[in-house]
Amino acid sequence: MSKILIGRYVAGDSIVYRMDPRGKLLATILFILFVFLANNPISYLIVTIFSLAAVAATKLKPKIFWDGVKPLIWLILFTSFLQLFFTVGGTVYWRWTIFALSSYGFTNAIFIFIRFTVIILISTVMTVTTKPLEIADAIEWLLKPLKLIRIPVDKIALVMSIALRFVPTLFDETFKIMNAQRSRGADFNNGGLVTRAKAITPLLVPLFINSLETAIDLSTAMESRGYRGDKGRTKFRVLKWSNVDFINLFYFVLLLGLLLVFRTH
Amino acid sequence: MATDNIIKIKNVSFSYPESDAPAIDNISFNVKRGSWTSIIGxxxxxxxxxxxxxNGLLVPDENGSPSIEVDGIKLTDDTVWEVRNRVGxxxxxxxxxxxxxxxxDDVAFGLENRGIPHSEMVKIVPEAIKAxxxxxxxxxxxxxxxxxQKQRVAIAGILAIKPKIIVLDEATSMLDPEGRNQILSIVKDMKEKYDLTVISITHDIDEANMADQVLVMNDGKLITQGSTKTVFSQVSLLKNIGLDVPFFEQIKEKLQQDAIKLxxxxxSEKELINYLCQLNSKM
Incomplete structure (x- = not known):
């Protein structure tokens, strides 16, 4: 059986793992907002130290975080270079047509680089230490106020959790169909983009039909197990706040305070 | 008078909207409380x-005043959820x-649907999983x-809601022999322990043979019913509609064709073997 992991969860054991997913999600969102308060070397230093501390708290290998940054490294570098060559101000060291190297350019490039990297680091801290299902639970909690405007948050949450549950099942199904087609001579790995795209069509049709059948079976099973919408439903999986979460959120408030004090006004 | 029959079905027909021939054609039968019934076909x-x-997932056709009663409850739009509480x-x-x-989470699903408080769920779920x-x-x-293992979890999910009737809808047909035997022995234990009524729909003749009562379906009609002995001794009828018969009944039939009086x-297989051994020694 293929064991495909959705998301980037890495099994581990540290204080970050024991935090409530709601706290982690909230903290991640707050952090992304707070980063934009930083506007001078000292505030960027605070943000960097803070995110490295969060990384250290996971007790995971640095390589896992490098893997988080790697796919985006070219985007980060490209953006930083744009800042480097197009910002004018301060001491100008070199100028050629529209390109310029200035002291402002240097600082801006470094700031942008740090901003990107710390945001990725912090969100990686959350995604590697929180199971997708827990993240779904946290999103549900975050969406709860929308119930007031009659958005069916409970149903959306059930849909999210069923979707997550069926991802590995659909992967298994896909491999089965692929093997069945391969055994009859289909070739998925050769040819140009168009040929490959065409080879996928005979894969998609049976997969699509299969998932419809699965959906029908599932709805029959759910109904016979007494599912009747949100009416009077209770929840088995309950999230619990603990002191660790309050301490964690306190750190983020502390970060906000430090940034407000040390940023240039 | 207390009902001895946990399921009473009378004059029930059903046609799927897109087809002309009825899927179920005027069927009536009863299931005794605490019994094991197999449906083959x-x-x-x-x-x-x-x-x-x-369990009310489908609604019978109007004609012929059909009636379905489960555990003394007549199935209607209002009672469908009560009936589903009794049938897993x-x-x-x-x-x-x-x-x-x-x-x-899966075992808890049925409990969540019924609004069971969290404090009770945390007690019921581990028990059902352990069972x-x-x-x-x-x-x-x-x-x-x-x-x-997934089918065992499905059984646990059903046990958690404490039903009266457990239905195996070809539940073992996608399993290997070991998985199948495990499921059947669990169901057998649970039937004794919780006084359940079992209905098993099956292609597997050995599974059908575990029953007290067998119903044989063909083209939406109930063509014969009775104890395993009476049903499976009708070898030619079963073969005509393309069904298997237990090995022991096949042997009996072949022997009788060879003009050996039985x-x-x-x-049972054992009695047959004993008889054949004695037959040999007499000659």
């Missing part, structure tokens, strides 16, 4: 449709009935379980 004979009618179904495909993200011997997999995800009261 080839694909499309209406076996599964019957079950979906019993294990379906054929282990994957397509696994709703929860983990074993514990099917899956305790060490409590937090396992379905992708890491075998088909047989007494009527041979009910």
């Amino acid at each position: 080839h694909n499309g004979s209406g076996k599964s449709t019957i079950i979906r009618l019993i 179904i294990v379906f054929q495909n282990p994957d397509n009935q696994f709703v929860g993200a983990t074993v514990a 099917v011997g899956m305790s060490e997999y409590t937090n396992a995800e379905p992708a890491n379980l075998s088909g047989g 007494p009527d009261n041979l009910d």
Whole structure:
């Protein structure tokens, strides 16, 4: 059986793992907002130290975080270079047509680089230490106020959790169909983009039909197990706040305070 | 008078909207409380449709004043949820009935639907998981379980809601022999322990043979019913509609064709062997 992991969860054991997913999600969102308060070397230093501390708290290998940054490294570098060559101000060291190297350019490039990297680091801290299902639970909690405007948050949450549950099942199904087609001579790995795209069509049709059948079976099973919408439903999986979460959120408030004090006004 | 029959079905017909021929054609039968009933018949004979009618997933055709009664409750729009509290179904495909993200979540699904408070769920769920011997997999995800294990979880999910009737809708047909035997022995234990009524829809002749009562379906009609002995001795009838007969009945039939006289009261393979041994020594 293929064991495909959705998301980037890495099994581990540290204080970050024991935090409530709601706290982690909230903290991640707050952090992304707070980063934009930083506007001078000292505030960027605070943000960097803070995110490295969060990384250290996971007790995971640095390589896992490098893997988080790697796919985006070219985007980060490209953006930083744009800042480097197009910002004018301060001491100008070199100028050629529209390109310029200035002291402002240097600082801006470094700031942008740090901003990107710390945001990725912090969100990686959350995604590697929180199971997708827990993240779904946290999103549900975050969406709860929308119930007031009659958005069916409970149903959306059930849909999210069923979707997550069926991802590995659909992967298994896909491999089965692929093997069945391969055994009859289909070739998925050769040819140009168009040929490959065409080879996928005979894969998609049976997969699509299969998932419809699965959906029908599932709805029959759910109904016979007494599912009747949100009416009077209770929840088995309950999230619990603990002191660790309050301490964690306190750190983020502390970060906000430090940034407000040390940023240039 | 207390009803001895937990399921009473009278004059029930059902046609799927897109087809002309009825899937179920005027069927009546009873199921005794605490008994084991097998429904056999080839694909499309209406076996599964019957079950979906019993728990109100499908509604019978109006004609002929049909009536379905489960545990003394007449099935109507208002009582359908009460009936579903009493009937638990294990379906054929282990994957397509696994709703929860983990074993514990799935077992809790039926309880959540019924609004059972969290404090009770945390007691019931581990008990039900333990009853099917899956305790060490409590937090396992379905992708890491075998088909047989998933079916055991499905049974646990049903036990959690404490039904009166458990239905196996070809529940063992996608499992290997080991998984199948495990499921059947669990169901057998649970039947004794909780005084359940079992209905098993099956192609497997050995599974059908575990029953007290066998119903044979063909083209939406109930063509014969009775004890395993009376049903399976009608070898030619069963063969005519393309069904298997237990090995022992096949031997009996072949022997009789060869003009070997057998007494009527041979009910098991063992008795047949004993008889044949004695027959040999007499000659």
